[in-house]
Amino acid sequence: MQPTPDVPPLPKPTAPDDEKCFPWNLSAARSASVSVARLQIPGKARNEYEKACDASNKNNFDAAEKHARGAIDKYHNYSAAWVMLGVILEQQHKAQEASDACTHAATIDATYLPAYLCGAEFSVRSRDWKQVLNLANAAIGLNSEGDAYAYYYRAVAYFGMNNLAEAKKDAAQAVETDVSHKEPSFSFLLAQIYEREGDKAGAIAQLQELLKHHADRKQEDEVKQYLAKLESQKSPK
DSSP: OOOOOOOOOOOOOOOGGGGGOOOOOOOOHHHHHHOHHHHHOOOHHHHHHHHHHHHHHTOHHHHHHHHHHHHHHHHOOOHHHHHHHHHHHHHOOHHHHHHHHHHHHHOOOOOOOHHHHHHHHHHTTOOOOHHHHHHHHHTTTTTOOHHHHHHHHHHHHHTTTTHHHOOOOOOHHHHHHHOOOOOOHHHHHHHHHHHHHHHHHHHHHHHHHHTOOOOHHHHHHHHHHHHHHHHOOOOOO
Protein backbone atom coordinates (compact mmCIF):
# COMPACT_ATOMS: atom_id res chain seq x y z
CA MET A 1 0.00 0.00 0.00
CA GLN A 2 1.41 3.35 -1.05
CA PRO A 3 1.73 5.98 1.69
CA THR A 4 -0.74 8.82 1.53
CA PRO A 5 0.98 11.94 0.22
CA ASP A 6 1.10 14.94 2.53
CA VAL A 7 -1.16 17.22 0.50
CA PRO A 8 -1.82 20.64 2.01
CA PRO A 9 -5.48 21.63 2.40
CA LEU A 10 -7.07 23.73 -0.29
CA PRO A 11 -6.83 27.43 0.56
CA LYS A 12 -9.99 29.29 1.42
CA PRO A 13 -11.14 31.65 -1.31
CA THR A 14 -9.74 35.14 -0.77
CA ALA A 15 -9.77 38.40 -2.62
CA PRO A 16 -6.91 40.88 -2.83
CA ASP A 17 -7.14 43.80 -0.45
CA ASP A 18 -8.63 46.34 -2.83
CA GLU A 19 -9.06 48.81 0.03
CA LYS A 20 -5.32 49.20 0.65
CA CYS A 21 -5.20 52.14 -1.78
CA PHE A 22 -8.04 54.06 -0.18
CA PRO A 23 -7.40 56.98 2.21
CA TRP A 24 -9.18 55.15 5.06
CA ASN A 25 -7.45 52.67 7.35
CA LEU A 26 -10.13 50.02 7.16
CA SER A 27 -9.70 47.13 9.53
CA ALA A 28 -8.20 43.85 8.38
CA ALA A 29 -11.31 42.04 9.61
CA ARG A 30 -13.55 44.12 7.40
CA SER A 31 -11.30 43.89 4.38
CA ALA A 32 -10.97 40.13 4.74
CA SER A 33 -14.69 39.54 4.32
CA VAL A 34 -15.11 38.30 0.77
CA SER A 35 -18.35 38.59 -1.15
CA VAL A 36 -19.24 36.39 -4.11
CA ALA A 37 -19.16 39.49 -6.31
CA ARG A 38 -15.55 40.26 -5.34
CA LEU A 39 -14.46 36.71 -6.14
CA GLN A 40 -15.91 37.10 -9.63
CA ILE A 41 -13.70 40.06 -10.57
CA PRO A 42 -11.59 39.02 -13.59
CA GLY A 43 -7.82 39.01 -13.33
CA LYS A 44 -7.45 41.58 -16.11
CA ALA A 45 -9.69 44.00 -14.22
CA ARG A 46 -7.65 43.49 -11.04
CA ASN A 47 -4.46 44.07 -12.98
CA GLU A 48 -5.77 47.44 -14.18
CA TYR A 49 -6.87 48.26 -10.65
CA GLU A 50 -3.41 47.53 -9.26
CA LYS A 51 -1.89 49.81 -11.89
CA ALA A 52 -4.36 52.54 -10.91
CA CYS A 53 -3.40 52.07 -7.27
CA ASP A 54 0.31 52.28 -8.05
CA ALA A 55 -0.09 55.39 -10.22
CA SER A 56 -2.25 57.07 -7.58
CA ASN A 57 0.39 56.42 -4.90
CA LYS A 58 2.87 58.18 -7.16
CA ASN A 59 0.47 61.13 -7.65
CA ASN A 60 0.25 60.32 -11.37
CA PHE A 61 -3.47 60.92 -11.48
CA ASP A 62 -3.85 60.94 -15.26
CA ALA A 63 -2.43 57.42 -15.46
CA ALA A 64 -4.38 56.39 -12.35
CA GLU A 65 -7.65 57.55 -13.91
CA LYS A 66 -6.85 55.72 -17.14
CA HIS A 67 -6.22 52.43 -15.33
CA ALA A 68 -9.22 52.82 -12.99
CA ARG A 69 -11.45 53.30 -16.01
CA GLY A 70 -9.70 50.33 -17.62
CA ALA A 71 -10.61 48.18 -14.63
CA ILE A 72 -14.23 49.31 -14.88
CA ASP A 73 -14.30 48.64 -18.63
CA LYS A 74 -13.19 45.07 -17.95
CA TYR A 75 -15.66 44.57 -15.09
CA HIS A 76 -18.37 47.20 -14.84
CA ASN A 77 -19.59 46.07 -11.40
CA TYR A 78 -16.19 46.57 -9.76
CA SER A 79 -17.22 48.64 -6.71
CA ALA A 80 -13.67 49.23 -5.49
CA ALA A 81 -12.64 50.51 -8.92
CA TRP A 82 -15.52 52.99 -8.89
CA VAL A 83 -14.46 54.24 -5.45
CA MET A 84 -10.84 54.44 -6.61
CA LEU A 85 -11.99 56.42 -9.64
CA GLY A 86 -13.90 58.77 -7.33
CA VAL A 87 -10.84 59.34 -5.15
CA ILE A 88 -8.68 60.00 -8.22
CA LEU A 89 -11.19 62.38 -9.79
CA GLU A 90 -11.47 64.32 -6.54
CA GLN A 91 -7.69 64.73 -6.54
CA GLN A 92 -8.10 66.27 -10.00
CA HIS A 93 -10.75 68.68 -8.64
CA LYS A 94 -13.55 67.01 -10.59
CA ALA A 95 -15.93 67.10 -7.65
CA GLN A 96 -19.20 66.16 -9.34
CA GLU A 97 -17.68 63.29 -11.32
CA ALA A 98 -16.00 62.03 -8.15
CA SER A 99 -19.27 62.09 -6.23
CA ASP A 100 -21.07 60.32 -9.07
CA ALA A 101 -18.45 57.55 -9.10
CA CYS A 102 -18.90 56.92 -5.37
CA THR A 103 -22.68 56.93 -5.73
CA HIS A 104 -22.39 54.39 -8.51
CA ALA A 105 -20.26 52.14 -6.30
CA ALA A 106 -23.05 52.12 -3.70
CA THR A 107 -25.60 51.37 -6.42
CA ILE A 108 -23.60 48.33 -7.49
CA ASP A 109 -23.17 47.07 -3.91
CA ALA A 110 -25.29 48.74 -1.24
CA THR A 111 -23.24 47.01 1.48
CA TYR A 112 -19.86 48.34 0.31
CA LEU A 113 -18.70 50.67 3.08
CA PRO A 114 -16.05 52.65 1.12
CA ALA A 115 -18.74 53.84 -1.30
CA TYR A 116 -20.37 55.76 1.58
CA LEU A 117 -17.09 56.91 3.08
CA CYS A 118 -15.89 58.54 -0.14
CA GLY A 119 -19.26 60.26 -0.59
CA ALA A 120 -19.12 61.51 2.99
CA GLU A 121 -15.55 62.76 2.61
CA PHE A 122 -16.37 64.73 -0.52
CA SER A 123 -19.50 66.16 1.13
CA VAL A 124 -17.39 67.30 4.10
CA ARG A 125 -15.17 69.24 1.72
CA SER A 126 -18.22 70.99 0.25
CA ARG A 127 -19.63 71.50 3.78
CA ASP A 128 -22.87 69.71 2.89
CA TRP A 129 -23.49 68.57 6.46
CA LYS A 130 -26.92 67.10 5.78
CA GLN A 131 -25.51 64.84 3.07
CA VAL A 132 -22.58 63.86 5.30
CA LEU A 133 -25.07 62.89 8.00
CA ASN A 134 -27.21 60.86 5.58
CA LEU A 135 -24.21 58.94 4.25
CA ALA A 136 -22.78 58.34 7.72
CA ASN A 137 -26.12 56.97 8.92
CA ALA A 138 -26.28 54.66 5.91
CA ALA A 139 -22.75 53.44 6.65
CA ILE A 140 -23.51 52.83 10.32
CA GLY A 141 -26.51 50.76 9.28
CA LEU A 142 -24.17 48.28 7.59
CA ASN A 143 -22.82 47.15 10.99
CA SER A 144 -19.38 46.97 9.42
CA GLU A 145 -16.02 46.47 11.09
CA GLY A 146 -15.17 49.88 9.64
CA ASP A 147 -17.85 51.65 11.67
CA ALA A 148 -15.27 53.93 13.31
CA TYR A 149 -15.17 56.04 10.14
CA ALA A 150 -18.95 56.09 9.91
CA TYR A 151 -19.16 57.46 13.46
CA TYR A 152 -16.37 59.92 12.66
CA TYR A 153 -18.20 61.35 9.66
CA ARG A 154 -21.43 61.59 11.63
CA ALA A 155 -19.52 63.46 14.33
CA VAL A 156 -18.10 65.81 11.69
CA ALA A 157 -21.62 66.46 10.37
CA TYR A 158 -22.95 67.26 13.83
CA PHE A 159 -19.90 69.41 14.56
CA GLY A 160 -20.56 71.36 11.37
CA MET A 161 -24.16 71.80 12.49
CA ASN A 162 -22.90 72.90 15.94
CA ASN A 163 -24.73 70.02 17.64
CA LEU A 164 -21.87 69.45 20.06
CA ALA A 165 -23.56 66.86 22.26
CA GLU A 166 -24.16 64.46 19.38
CA ALA A 167 -20.79 65.30 17.81
CA LYS A 168 -18.96 64.42 21.03
CA LYS A 169 -20.88 61.17 21.46
CA ASP A 170 -20.05 59.97 17.93
CA ALA A 171 -16.44 61.17 17.99
CA ALA A 172 -15.91 59.32 21.28
CA GLN A 173 -17.48 56.23 19.70
CA ALA A 174 -15.08 56.50 16.75
CA VAL A 175 -12.08 56.75 19.10
CA GLU A 176 -13.32 53.81 21.17
CA THR A 177 -13.95 51.65 18.07
CA ASP A 178 -10.48 52.40 16.70
CA VAL A 179 -8.83 50.06 19.20
CA SER A 180 -5.56 49.94 17.22
CA HIS A 181 -5.29 53.76 17.16
CA LYS A 182 -4.87 53.78 13.37
CA GLU A 183 -6.62 57.07 12.69
CA PRO A 184 -5.49 60.24 14.50
CA SER A 185 -8.30 62.30 12.94
CA PHE A 186 -10.78 60.79 15.38
CA SER A 187 -9.00 62.04 18.50
CA PHE A 188 -8.16 65.36 16.84
CA LEU A 189 -11.85 65.97 16.12
CA LEU A 190 -12.80 65.05 19.68
CA ALA A 191 -10.26 67.56 20.98
CA GLN A 192 -11.80 70.25 18.75
CA ILE A 193 -15.25 69.44 20.12
CA TYR A 194 -13.99 69.74 23.70
CA GLU A 195 -12.43 73.09 22.86
CA ARG A 196 -15.61 74.45 21.32
CA GLU A 197 -17.50 73.37 24.44
CA GLY A 198 -15.02 75.41 26.48
CA ASP A 199 -13.41 72.32 28.02
CA LYS A 200 -9.78 73.10 27.25
CA ALA A 201 -8.55 70.59 29.84
CA GLY A 202 -10.49 67.83 28.08
CA ALA A 203 -9.09 68.92 24.71
CA ILE A 204 -5.52 68.94 26.07
CA ALA A 205 -5.95 65.47 27.60
CA GLN A 206 -7.23 64.13 24.29
CA LEU A 207 -4.28 65.56 22.36
CA GLN A 208 -1.79 64.24 24.92
CA GLU A 209 -3.32 60.78 24.54
CA LEU A 210 -3.12 61.12 20.77
CA LEU A 211 0.61 61.83 20.90
CA LYS A 212 1.17 58.50 22.67
CA HIS A 213 -0.01 56.51 19.66
CA HIS A 214 1.07 58.37 16.51
CA ALA A 215 4.59 58.92 15.28
CA ASP A 216 3.95 60.51 11.89
CA ARG A 217 6.11 63.64 11.99
CA LYS A 218 3.70 65.95 10.17
CA GLN A 219 0.73 64.85 12.27
CA GLU A 220 2.78 65.06 15.43
CA ASP A 221 3.81 68.64 14.62
CA GLU A 222 0.17 69.65 13.99
CA VAL A 223 -0.96 68.09 17.25
CA LYS A 224 1.86 69.76 19.20
CA GLN A 225 1.04 73.17 17.71
CA TYR A 226 -2.63 72.76 18.64
CA LEU A 227 -1.65 71.56 22.11
CA ALA A 228 0.66 74.55 22.62
CA LYS A 229 -2.12 76.92 21.60
CA LEU A 230 -4.56 75.38 24.08
CA GLU A 231 -2.05 75.32 26.92
CA SER A 232 -1.25 78.98 26.37
CA GLN A 233 -4.96 79.77 26.72
CA LYS A 234 -5.51 77.83 29.95
CA SER A 235 -6.63 79.96 32.83
CA PRO A 236 -4.19 79.97 35.76
CA LYS A 237 -5.44 78.14 38.82
